Amino acid sequence: MADLDAEAVDIEIIAHGPNIRSKPETRLWLRLLSTTKLISTEIRKRLRAEFGATLPQFDLMAQLFREKEGLRLGELSKRTMVTNGNITGLVERLEADGLVLRETPTGDRRVTVAKLTPEGAKVFAAMAAAHEIWLRDLMGDVDPQLITSLWSQVGEIKASATNHMTGTAED
Amino acid sequence: MADLDAEAVDIEIIAHGPNIRSKPETRLWLRLLSTTKLISTEIRKRLRAEFGATLPQFDLMAQLFREKEGLRLGELSKRTMVTNGNITGLVERLEADGLVLRETPTGDRRVTVAKLTPEGAKVFAAMAAAHEIWLRDLMGDVDPQLITSLWSQVGEIKASATNHMTGTAED
DNA sequence: GCGAAACCTTTGACATTTGAAATATCGGTT
DNA sequence: AACCGATATTTCAAATGTCAAAGGTTTCGC
Numbered sequence: 558m559a560d561l562d563a564e565a566v567d568i569e570i571i572a573h574g575p576n577i578r579s580k581p582e583t584r585l586w587l588r589l590l591s592t593t594k595l596i597s598t599e600i601r602k603r604l605r606a607e608f609g610a611t612l613p614q615f616d617l618m619a620q621l622f623r624e625k626e627g628l629r630l631g632e633l634s635k636r637t638m639v640t641n642g643n644i645t646g647l648v649e650r651l652e653a654d655g656l657v658l659r660e661t662p663t664g665d666r667r668v669t670v671a672k673l674t675p676e677g678a679k680v681f682a683a684m685a686a687a688h689e690i691w692l693r694d695l696m697g698d699v700d701p702q703l704i705t706s707l708w709s710q711v712g713e714i715k716a717s718a719t720n721h722m723t724g725t726a727e728d
Numbered sequence: 729m730a731d732l733d734a735e736a737v738d739i740e741i742i743a744h745g746p747n748i749r750s751k752p753e754t755r756l757w758l759r760l761l762s763t764t765k766l767i768s769t770e771i772r773k774r775l776r777a778e779f780g781a782t783l784p785q786f787d788l789m790a791q792l793f794r795e796k797e798g799l800r801l802g803e804l805s806k807r808t809m810v811t812n813g814n815i816t817g818l819v820e821r822l823e824a825d826g827l828v829l830r831e832t833p834t835g836d837r838r839v840t841v842a843k844l845t846p847e848g849a850k851v852f853a854a855m856a857a858a859h860e861i862w863l864r865d866l867m868g869d870v871d872p873q874l875i876t877s878l879w880s881q882v883g884e885i886k887a888s889a890t891n892h893m894t895g896t897a898e899d
Numbered sequence: 900g901c902g903a904a905a906c907c908t909t910t911g912a913c914a915t916t917t918g919a920a921a922t923a924t925c926g927g928t929t
Numbered sequence: 930a931a932c933c934g935a936t937a938t939t940t941c942a943a944a945t946g947t948c949a950a951a952g953g954t955t956t957c958g959c
Contacts, residue, residue, distance in 0.1 A: 581872065582863040585879045586767065592886040593764040594809050596757065599893045601947090613915075631937060638765045640917060645939055647915085667924040667937045692753040698888035701752065707881055708756045710874060715763040717869035722770045772917085782917095784945065802907060814946060816909055821944080838907045838954045 585714075596695060603691055608684050613639060615688070617647055618673060618681040621657065627672030656680055756885075767866060774862055779855050784810060786859070788818055789844060789852040792828065798843030827851060 579587070601612045616637045620628060628636070634644045648671050651657035656677030659669050673681065696704060750758070772783045787808045791799060799807070805815045819842050822828035827848035830840050844852065867875060 580860050580864065581875045582867045583860050585875050586863050588879055588882050589764050592882055593760055595886060596889050643916060689751050689754050692757050693751065695889040695892050696753045696885060698891055699884050703881060704752045704756050708759055710878055711759050711763055713870050714867060715766060718767050718866040720869055721866050811947060
């Protein structure tokens with residue numbers, strides 16, 4: 558951390574209140590972040606309590622659930638936005654639990670394909686059902702039309718962000 | 729992870745496409761999550777590259793920046809939504825970097841108050857300025873009015889979620 | 900003022916996270 | 930058939946994350 562020039566910034570802009578003085582983009586960002594964190598924490602808590610699973614495990618299984626033939630680890634990494642190194646450990650733990658299995662296709666030995674075991678599919682189906690109910694519950698006070706329109710509007714944010722970054726990513 | 733009943737779930741509802749079959753709440757949630765993760769990753773990358781800081785460190789400093797008298801660690805924990813145990817280490821590292829200092833008020837020796845050092849305030853001011861620019865950049869393609877209206881609409885989601893959870897939290 | 904309940908922070912055991920470096924394999928060139 | 934660049938996964942160190950239990954302190958009821 559280096560020596561930086563404070564005078565370049567109008568302190569007041571950032572200083573007060575619940576971000577009242579921040580620029581709209583920053584305010585929206587802080588709200589997105591806190592909302593997501595809030596709901597994540599709750600979902601994680603419930604996943605843990607009712608299924609002994611973590612959120613990343615749920616995400617990963619969700620991807621495998623809709624690709625019965627399985628997915629390569631790199632593909633899993635992209636889809637879940639989890640780094641490669643992390644996928645390794647995640648899949649290892651799920652394999653140890655008997656929910657996922659790993660296999661190397663005959664053609665290319667660099668590749669590892671992960672797929673759900675029948676047990677894994679069963680467990681995930683139950684988790685997914687609960688997950689949907691939890692979300693309807695958590696968003697229960699919100700007008701259903703707003704939910705739908707938010708989906709596409711947040712999509713605009715996402716598209717813009719994707720446009721303006723060094724790397725890339727998808728849905 | 730126990731043996732669960734798959735028949736309880738209509739597989740098709742979850743199975744296909746980019747969540748086309750999911751309920752609106754679930755779709756919105758997945759989009760919020762992926763959008764937030766996308767932007768977080770980019771912000772983290774830039775914070776690291778330009779300031780050698782992490783996102784949790786930035787969050788923590790942001791809270792201290794607008795409370796010149798400092799904040800108790802428990803208060804910091806609530807505001808940043810970071811667990812107590814984690815605040816300890818976070819503040820320790822920032823203190824080691826000379827950006828934050830800890831002191832125990834005379835009145836109550838249970839308490840530790842963290843505040844920014846002058847150096848910390850200087851560094852944060854520069855980070856905050858850059859942060860705002862990055863966000864304007866990332867959301868640059870979006871109609872400014874939409875940004876503002878999203879802020880309040882996402883607020884409705886947040887309020888609803890807050891209403892429907894076991895614990896509590898604030899803005 | 901004494902003891903119990905309440906409060907604030909730290910500690911400890913572990914799981915997860917990232918980013919970068921290391922490994923392993925493939926495909927094509929020569 | 931050895932090599933090079935591109936791919937795919939794993940490993941590693943450091944930071945962050947949770948949860949639960951332990952440590953001091955304060956406050957309150959009596």
